[in-house]
Amino acid sequence: MLAVGALFTGLVAACAGCSGTESAPPECHPGRSTLSSLDAGTGQVAWRASLSQTSELPPQVEDGVVVISAPCGAAVLDLADGKVRYDAATTGELVGVDDDVLFTVVRPTGDPATVVGTDLRTGRPVSGLSSNLPFWDAVVADGTLVTLFGDELRGDGGGEGGTAWQLQVPAYRQPRLVLGGHLVLVVAADGSTFAVDPADGALRWRTVPPVAATSYGMRVTGDGATVLTAATTGDERQRSFVYATDAWTGRLAWTRSALGVLGVDRHLTVLRTAPGIVAVDTTTGDLRWRRPAPGLDADAVLAPAARGAGVLVALSPEGVTAVDARTGTVRWRLGVERVHQELALAPDGRLLLLDSDVVPHLGA
Numbered sequence: 001m002l003a004v005g006a007l008f009t010g011l012v013a014a015c016a017g018c019s020g021t022e023s024a025p026p027e028c029h030p031g032r033s034t035l036s037s038l039d040a041g042t043g044q045v046a047w048r049a050s051l052s053q054t055s056e057l058p059p060q061v062e063d064g065v066v067v068i069s070a071p072c073g074a075a076v077l078d079l080a081d082g083k084v085r086y087d088a089a090t091t092g093e094l095v096g097v098d099d100d101v102l103f104t105v106v107r108p109t110g111d112p113a114t115v116v117g118t119d120l121r122t123g124r125p126v127s128g129l130s131s132n133l134p135f136w137d138a139v140v141a142d143g144t145l146v147t148l149f150g151d152e153l154r155g156d157g158g159g160e161g162g163t164a165w166q167l168q169v170p171a172y173r174q175p176r177l178v179l180g181g182h183l184v185l186v187v188a189a190d191g192s193t194f195a196v197d198p199a200d201g202a203l204r205w206r207t208v209p210p211v212a213a214t215s216y217g218m219r220v221t222g223d224g225a226t227v228l229t230a231a232t233t234g235d236e237r238q239r240s241f242v243y244a245t246d247a248w249t250g251r252l253a254w255t256r257s258a259l260g261v262l263g264v265d266r267h268l269t270v271l272r273t274a275p276g277i278v279a280v281d282t283t284t285g286d287l288r289w290r291r292p293a294p295g296l297d298a299d300a301v302l303a304p305a306a307r308g309a310g311v312l313v314a315l316s317p318e319g320v321t322a323v324d325a326r327t328g329t330v331r332w333r334l335g336v337e338r339v340h341q342e343l344a345l346a347p348d349g350r351l352l353l354l355d356s357d358v359v360p361h362l363g364a
Contacts, residue, residue: 031357033338035059035068035075037082038351040311043322043332046350047082051075054356058344062097062140066344066352069094074102076120079346086120096140101126103145105138115147129156137177141184141198148177153186155201165201169194173215181224181247191216193229195250205250210243222247223266226282230260242271244285254285263312270312277328291328313351315341320353 031054037046053070060067061079068075074094076086092106101117108114113135117127133150140146144164145156151171155164169175173189183204186194191213195204209216215234222228227245232238242261244253258271258278269282276292311322311331319335320343334353342354 033068033354033356035066035077035082036353036355037079037346038320038334038353040313040322040345040349040351041331043320043334049077049082049084051084051087053087054340054358055342055354056340056356058342059352059354060094060096061344061346061352063143065097066346067094067097067102068354074104076102086123088123090118091116091125095138095145098140098143098145103138103140105135107135115145117145136175139177139179139184141179142182144198146177146184146196146198148175148186153184153196153201155198167196167201167203169196169203178220180220180222180227183227183247185220185227187218187220187229189215189217189234191218191231193218193220193227193245195227195247204248207245207250207252209241210252210255211239211241213239219260221261221264223264223282225266226253226264226269228261228264228269230258244269244282253283254280256280256285265310268310313343315343 033051033054034048035051036048038044039046051068053068053073053075055068055070057069064079066077066079073089074086075084076097077084086102090102090104092104095103095105095115100120102120104116104118106114106116112130112132114128114130115138116125118124119126129147131149133152136148138145138147147154151168153167153169157164169186171186171188171192171194175186175188178185178187183195184198186196191209193207197204209231211233213233213235217232217234219230220227225247227247228242230242232240240259241255242258243255245251246253256271258273260272261269262272262277263270264282266282268288269280271278271280276290278290279288280286281288311324313320313322319333321333322331324331336355338355339358340356344352346352
């Protein structure tokens with residue numbers, strides 16, 4: 001990683017309006033939220049933490065910590081006990097956390113984008129990385145900061161200086177980076193997906209959607225062994241489908257007509273279709289069950305299936321409802337206190353519920 005000095009004077013000044021004062025832009029106004037860790041099988045609360053950040057994005061889980069991305073700030077908590085390690089303003093958009101460094105990307109008007117590292121203990125910037133090439137995306141994967149500038153994918157080891165690896169990736173049309181188990185996936189609107197090992201930058205495989213089109217809207221998820229892509233074609237006659245790729249070989253495993261992926265674990269994948277919900281075997285795509293949409297709010301957001309508990313968890317105005325992934329029966333319900341909620345699934349199967357005040361630009 002590239003160390004910087006005076007560069008950070010301008011970067012810090014660029015977010016001077018994120019202090020919650022009257023001069024702050026609307027999206028930087030302060031709010032309150034609560035983050036809870038829940039047992040997916042019972043809904044019991046393991047820990048709960050109060051935060052000064054609100055967000056319309058699900059919590060991120062990275063290497064033993066939970067990261068909350070707010071319009072002008074971030075919060076970082078220990079996954080095990082909910083201890084708050086950072087809860088303050090930040091410069092730029094959140095990328096991720098590696099040990100005691102929080103990475104964000106700053107896009108000054110008229111200047112190249114810079115990925116900034118902030119020390120969680122002091123709140124001061126400690127490192128930065130920039131390029132004259134257009135910035136597309138950045139993620140933190142297994143202790144490596146992975147950035148995509150132009151067609152140059154780059155991995156930088158935390159704190160040791162220098163570039164660990166570089167790889168030219170011919171990904172066009174607004175490519176972005178997605179974490180997929182042990183891989184970093186470069187996903188582009190032309191349908192290309194490149195799977196890269198963040199440890200050494202080796203290109204493991206490349207795929208294109210099994211349905212031909214001029215462009216695609218794509219959402220990628222997975223369970224570590226299988227990469228699931230929900231795609232919608234950009235043609236005049238839109239088609240929506242989900243296809244599964246073996247995460248190790250890149251081989252196409254199965255394809256099904258569906259609107260999106262509601263939940264996935266190593267055994268079961270639950271898909272949203274026009275008639276309702278379909279559950280298939282994650283590895284083979286074989287049908288396990290199908291039924292009309294459960295009696296939940298039509299706008300409910302379903303989180304991934306909890307691995308140990310086998311439940312789908314939905315958000316509605318009344319709160320959180322957990323539905324048995326194999327039978328569709330309600331397992332538990334939990335009320336909420338604030339206005340906006342987000343869900344995420346931790347690697348150990350626990351659910352993370354973020355209960356926030358109104359996120360300003362949602363119109364409240």
